[in-house]
Amino acid sequence: MSRKTALLIALISMSFASATFAQDDDKATVAFLKWGDSSNVALAEKAILDMLQAYGFTNEEERALLNDERSIEGENINIIYGDALFDRMEANAIIDEAIDRDADVLVTFTTQMTQMTYYAIRDFFDPPKLIFTVTSGPYITGVAESSCIKPEFVIGTVPVTNYEDIVPLLLLQDPDMKVVGAIYSPAQTASEVGVARITEIGESLGLIVEAESITVTPDLYQAVENLANRGAEAIIIPIFTFQGFSLLLSLSYDYGLPVVFSAPQNAYRGGTIGGGFFGLYNQGAIAGNMLIAYLNGDLDIAKTSIYESDDFAFAVNLDTADLQDVEISQALLEGAAYIVENGQTAQGISAQYPEADITLPEMPLEARRAADLEFLAGLECTPEMIAEQQAALDARED
Secondary structure, three states: OOHHHHHHHHHHHHHHOOOOHHHOOOOEEEEEEEOOOOHHHHHHHHHHHHHHHHOOOOOHHHHHHHHOOOOEEOOOEEEEEEEOOOOHHHHHHHHHHHHHOOOOEEEEEOHHHHHHHHHHHOOOOOOOEEEEEOOOOOOOOOOOOOOOOOOOOEEEEEEOOOHHHHOHHHHHHOOOOOEEEEEEOOOOHHHHHHHHHHHHHHHHOOOEEEEEEOOOOOHHHHHHHHHHHOOOOOEEEOOOOOOOHHHHHHHHHHHOOOEEEOOOHHHHHOOOEEEEEOOHHHHHHHHHHHHHHHHOOOOOHHHEOOEEEOOEEEEEEHHHHHHOOOOOOHHHHHHOOEEEEOOEEOOOOOOOOOOOOOOOOOOOHHHHHHHHHHHHHOOEOOHHHHHHHHHHHHHHHO
């Protein structure tokens, strides 16, 4: 065998080898890439950091730095922090930096950052692994086709937003409501899909849904005025990264319109009602499980499905309702997971981490590892699952 042939075989073998970083001399480098800070991201981020610390990848001193979003060259792992601050150019810059620094794994938060990162690396011969969380739209943005039909280097967690559960909250607040306004961004696919679904469900419930699109935050002035002039009795916001939160709320006070956001956490930020996925800490813990199992050589990302869950809850903010001169119905008060009043909740849920149960269960490391690996084993993509999902995709195209 020639030296050239032997070298080629060795390179091919390396490209298919399992990445067991914990057994190598070199530490893994992981990049945390965020579109911007929010309570949703904070919950998932805390869970991933909790997992890394529980497994001994980071110590207390390193965790303190990570809590301040500072990159570390740790004893067992290197972590690069990148926050785009809701800016597309900055997002591209932090993705490029992570690639230039040879990150082995890119952990992305939110649909926007996941989509941009995926398209930046998808044509690489040997791309870094992409693990996403707090990402509701991987299928509608082209990152994956389904949970098992996806690029071999991609995995993550999807909080499923069921608008079938959110839209009826409007009628739970006011059974006589007839017209509702919706605001979305045409620049974000998830919000376009969301407003279409809201319109469809609203019409099935006897509601007229008037939609207004915004491109930049100042567009809200005209959008809210237009909706009020068309008789909107409330405003509903589909899932999308929304920077004009405070402005929208101030306008809602002026017009006396309650605002329903498609996430319970937004009730703590000032939304009148927040309804949607409730379990983002758990999503982050599962993403952390995927990351750690991959770093330890225990997970084949190519053969593991994206994790989906649709845990639903809603919350209410009485402080906001007072400013809007809106009386919250008894039905909403009785069904809410938590109620914000005087800036606080009786359940002790905070604005930074607006969920209950945001710590890992106490258990020995070996027991934790066994439980985590058992969970991941349940996500294996079988030939039957792949065939079923492909058939569903083909039927949708037909």
